[in-house]
Amino acid sequence: MAGSKLVLEGTVSLKSFILGLSVVIIPLVRSCFGHLDWVFDYLTETPGKIAICLHIAVINGLLLLICRGPLYKVAVRACFLGVIFGCGLIISCTETTWTHFGWYMCSLAFFHYSEYLVTAIINPHSLSLDSFLLNHSVEYTLAAVSSWVEFTVEKLTFPELKQLRWLSFMGLLMVLCGEALRKAAMLTAGSNFNHIVQNEKAYSHVLVTSGVYAFFRHPSYVGWFYWSIGTQVVLCNPVCTLGYTIASWRFFRERIEEEEISLINFFAEEYVEYKRRVPTGLPFISGIRIN
Numbered sequence: 416m417a418g419s420k421l422v423l424e425g426t427v428s429l430k431s432f433i434l435g436l437s438v439v440i441i442p443l444v445r446s447c448f449g450h451l452d453w454v455f456d457y458l459t460e461t462p463g464k465i466a467i468c469l470h471i472a473v474i475n476g477l478l479l480l481i482c483r484g485p486l487y488k489v490a491v492r493a494c495f496l497g498v499i500f501g502c503g504l505i506i507s508c509t510e511t512t513w514t515h516f517g518w519y520m521c522s523l524a525f526f527h528y529s530e531y532l533v534t535a536i537i538n539p540h541s542l543s544l545d546s547f548l549l550n551h552s553v554e555y556t557l558a559a560v561s562s563w564v565e566f567t568v569e570k571l572t573f574p575e576l577k578q579l580r581w582l583s584f585m586g587l588l589m590v591l592c593g594e595a596l597r598k599a600a601m602l603t604a605g606s607n608f609n610h611i612v613q614n615e616k617a618y619s620h621v622l623v624t625s626g627v628y629a630f631f632r633h634p635s636y637v638g639w640f641y642w643s644i645g646t647q648v649v650l651c652n653p654v655c656t657l658g659y660t661i662a663s664w665r666f667f668r669e670r671i672e673e674e675e676i677s678l679i680n681f682f683a684e685e686y687v688e689y690k691r692r693v694p695t696g697l698p699f700i701s702g703i704r705i706n
């Protein structure tokens with residue numbers, strides 16, 4: 416049965432994410448014997464790097480043995496995100512100049528993994544490898560790489576810019592609130608939520624206007640918008656904060672217009688009335704104009 420297979424994919428992904436997260440065990444065991452800063456030293460020293468690489472190789476071998484074909488593809492992605500989350504957690508817990516980068520790694524890994532897991536829960540029929548949103552678009556990948564480049568260049572040239580703890584903390588708050596709003600929207604919309612904007616109305620598709628949809632017409636986009644800007648505030652990246660704000664604002668303005676044309680076709684007057692009552696939630700974006 417398709418449904419039970421998809422639920423299995425969700426379960427496999429969760430176990431693999433936790434397996435990846437187990438990367439925290441090695442430095443944590445070592446930290447029991449000394450100060451927590453050792454954990455970071457351990458990650459940067461050659462023996463630590465070797466131990467972590469070996470750990471990753473062993474868990475990857477385990478996944479190869481346990482999972483076959485498409486399930487392995489799910490498991491290896493979830494495990495990779497678990498490893499990133501685990502390494503981010505280790506770096507976050509240490510008092511070094513890399514602490515904020517650790518927060519960023521956790522934010523990024525959690526976002527991508529939870530997109531898959533929540534899709535498995537709310538709409539297993541639409542679940543695919545794309546639900547991780549790892550290959551969202553070339554622009555998305557370029558944006559991520561640019562932020563790593565900016566962080567590194569500025570860390571080398573203006574190290575003090577990367578130590579504004581209050582600013583990184585504000586960014587972390589934006590990330591957490593954006594993430595919570597997006598996942599609340601997905602859970603509220605349930606099977607009506609799809610990563611791919613639908614152009615044909617499914618028989619079961621109903622208009623959702625309750626919960627977070629009573630406050631914003633596009634709560635998941637609002638959450639994603641503030642989450643993405645928040646990741647750059649965490650890194651204290653001035654150029655990418657501005658770039659992400661402009662790029663994601665333009666992206667969501669176009670996407671909302673496109674989506675609302677379909678929603679008006681699907682729900683006619685019901686959507687027009689909802690649109691009249693509830694704002695999009697994004698600054699200076701009002702959605703498709705209706706004459």
Ligand SMILES: C[S@@+](CC[C@H](N)C(=O)[O-])C[C@H]1O[C@@H](n2cnc3c(N)ncnc32)[C@H](O)[C@@H]1O
Pocket residue numbers: 600604607608609610611612613621622623624628632633634635636637674677678
């Ligand atoms: C990626 S989801 C985004 C949903 C919404 N724009 C948001 O930001 O929460 C896109 C899918 O959700 C559907 N959708 C958007 N708003 C909806 C609503 N209020 N009720 C039901 N389906 C909706 C669209 O038809 C589309 O297929």
